[in-house]
Amino acid sequence: MQASNTLLRAFSENRQSFGIWQMIPDANVSRLLARSGCEWIMIDCEHGYISDTGMHHTVPAVAAAGASPIVRLPDMQPWMIKRALDAGAHGILVPQLRTVEEARQVVKCAKFPPRGTRGYGSPIPLDRFTPVPTLTEYLQQANDALLTMVHIETQEALDAVDEIAAVDGIDVVFIGISDLANNIGHPIIDGAVSEELKVAIAKILEAGHRAGKKVGIYCSTGEQGKAAADQGFDMISMSSDYTLLHGIVSQEISIASGRLPHRLRR
Numbered sequence: 001m002q003a004s005n006t007l008l009r010a011f012s013e014n015r016q017s018f019g020i021w022q023m024i025p026d027a028n029v030s031r032l033l034a035r036s037g038c039e040w041i042m043i044d045c046e047h048g049y050i051s052d053t054g055m056h057h058t059v060p061a062v063a064a065a066g067a068s069p070i071v072r073l074p075d076m077q078p079w080m081i082k083r084a085l086d087a088g089a090h091g092i093l094v095p096q097l098r099t100v101e102e103a104r105q106v107v108k109c110a111k112f113p114p115r116g117t118r119g120y121g122s123p124i125p126l127d128r129f130t131p132v133p134t135l136t137e138y139l140q141q142a143n144d145a146l147l148t149m150v151h152i153e154t155q156e157a158l159d160a161v162d163e164i165a166a167v168d169g170i171d172v173v174f175i176g177i178s179d180l181a182n183n184i185g186h187p188i189i190d191g192a193v194s195e196e197l198k199v200a201i202a203k204i205l206e207a208g209h210r211a212g213k214k215v216g217i218y219c220s221t222g223e224q225g226k227a228a229a230d231q232g233f234d235m236i237s238m239s240s241d242y243t244l245l246h247g248i249v250s251q252e253i254s255i256a257s258g259r260l261p262h263r264l265r266r
Helices: 006-012 027-034 052-064 078-086 100-110 124-128 135-145 155-159 161-165 177-183 195-210 222-231 241-257
Strands: 017-022 040-044 068-072 091-094 147-152 172-175 214-217 235-240
Touching: 006 017, 006 068, 017 027, 017 068, 017 241, 027 040, 027 052, 040 052, 040 235, 052 068, 052 078, 052 124, 078 091, 078 100, 078 124, 091 172, 100 147, 100 161, 124 135, 147 155, 147 161, 155 161, 155 177, 155 195, 161 172, 161 195, 172 195, 177 195, 195 214, 222 235, 235 241
Parallel strands: 017 040, 017 235, 040 068, 068 091, 091 147, 147 172, 172 214, 214 235
Antiparallel strands: none
């Protein structure tokens, strides 16, 4: 199972890994994104238009195309963690974390006993891995083969980031940059990142690596992604399907109509 998790494999090889957010609930979109060079697809059930049913369609589509399906949950409720993992997700990302105890509870819900309390018995996630494990093999391997990630995007989590990153079973601390900016009182206005936000980002990156964990960040463009890679981030997004679709269509219409500024013309 570990070999099937392309994101985990990148981490184990000490490689940076690039992926994208999926907000549009369609398996064809999942396959297209997974075949575009991304190692992982973040299936966004928090802010994207993806329901529980949509998640159960997108997860296998991503896995079948050779990328790792990671699910960003709507909330940190235990049943949501169970549903995402039982759908076959290779990992989960939990939003709006605030305390060390919440981080411990997330790990507990994501792991089978004795490390946690996750319920066992669903055959659904098996064929999201190659070779397909038996139920027994899934039980034996899942705790080490699936990734548990938490967002650092609140003031409380930023203040406790060293302790959160040190929690056994947390694999990735992931910066939710927009909410983090808002919650520390320095929102991103017209793309401008404050010095205070830059300091907070550097603090999270340092804390994660000091604890031996991987650190992820959401980027809106390839240029931002390159800068994040140069800064040392391990897991880097390249915007979302929704944003990129709107952007490229708007750009091509502008080119065709002659409205695009000269500096952006190809």
